[in-house]
Amino acid sequence: MSAKQKIILAxxxxxxxxxxxxxxRFGGRVNIYKVGxxxxxxxxxxxxxxxxARGKKVFLDLKFHDIPNTVAKAARTAARLGVFMFxxxxxxxxxxxxxxxxxVVELSLKENLPRPLLIAVTVLTSQNQxxxxxxxxxxxxxxxxxxxxxxxAKNAGLDGVVASGQEVSMIKEHLGGKxxxxxxxxxxxxxPPDDQKRTMTPxxxxxxxxxxxxxxxxxxxxxxxxxxxxxxxxxxA
Ligand code: C5P
Numbered sequence: 001m002s003a004k005q006k007i008i009l010a011x012x013x014x015x016x017x018x019x020x021x022x023x024x025r026f027g028g029r030v031n032i033y034k035v036g037x038x039x040x041x042x043x044x045x046x047x048x049x050x051x052x053a054r055g056k057k058v059f060l061d062l063k064f065h066d067i068p069n070t071v072a073k074a075a076r077t078a079a080r081l082g083v084f085m086f087x088x089x090x091x092x093x094x095x096x097x098x099x100x101x102x103x104v105v106e107l108s109l110k111e112n113l114p115r116p117l118l119i120a121v122t123v124l125t126s127q128n129q130x131x132x133x134x135x136x137x138x139x140x141x142x143x144x145x146x147x148x149x150x151x152x153a154k155n156a157g158l159d160g161v162v163a164s165g166q167e168v169s170m171i172k173e174h175l176g177g178k179x180x181x182x183x184x185x186x187x188x189x190x191x192p193p194d195d196q197k198r199t200m201t202p203x204x205x206x207x208x209x210x211x212x213x214x215x216x217x218x219x220x221x222x223x224x225x226x227x228x229x230x231x232x233x234x235x236x237a
Pocket of ligand 1: 010012036061121122123124125126162163184185186194196214215216217218
């Protein structure tokens with residue numbers, strides 16, 4: 001897979017026209033767009049269809065975290081929407097992940113739809129070791145926690161996880177190269193981390209073995225987003 005096919009651009013905006021303007025502006029240079037909570041809450045599923053109608057793939061980043069039945073039904077709806085990838089919090093538990101996977105497989109077979117990739121969120125890249133301990137009472141290390149949640153996701157039959165670049169090689173070593181890793185928190189070395197705490201440069205993340213990198217403010221938050229993406233691409237080439 002070329003570096004370009006590994007780039008997912010986050011459409012973190014609050015309205016459809018702004019999102020579609022970005023999609024049109026990047027044209028053939030970006031193939032996968034991420035629709036997250038802000039845009040989806042504003043526009044609903046129609047924005048996903050509008051992006052797909054432009055020939056683009058959508059990563060639906062709604063991070064489902066609920067009881068197994070609700071997560072499974074939401075997973076079915078995401079699959080019917082034809083997204084390329086969507087995600088569930090691994091901390092929703094093995095049953096929620098397994099039931100979501102089963103629903104998606106069943107629906108895809110029954111309705112002859114392409115099966116979306118189902119990815120688990122481990123520990124958000126905006127969180128660090130201290131927060132896990134003081135806010136959630138998790139005593140073991142953040143790396144151990146990520147490894148544990150990734151293992152649960154793999155056992156539940158998911159395709160991969162969202163994890164920070166700093167945990168990529170550990171997860172690949174532990175769970176094998178085919179278990180996909182999507183890495184947000186990407187910052188070229190000269191950029192500020194914003195609210196992200198476990199960042200990596202695009203090159204480091206791909207070198208470590210990330211299958212996809214999510215680019216957000218490092219591209220769309222820049223004065224000249226196209227130039228910012230070009231710079232990242234040339235760094236990756
Ligand atoms: O602008 P920035 O590069 O920080 O954007 C990262 C994007 O990836 C945001 O849309 C954020 O919601 C998402 N994300 C993340 N950490 C995760 C999962 C998704 O930052 N664990």
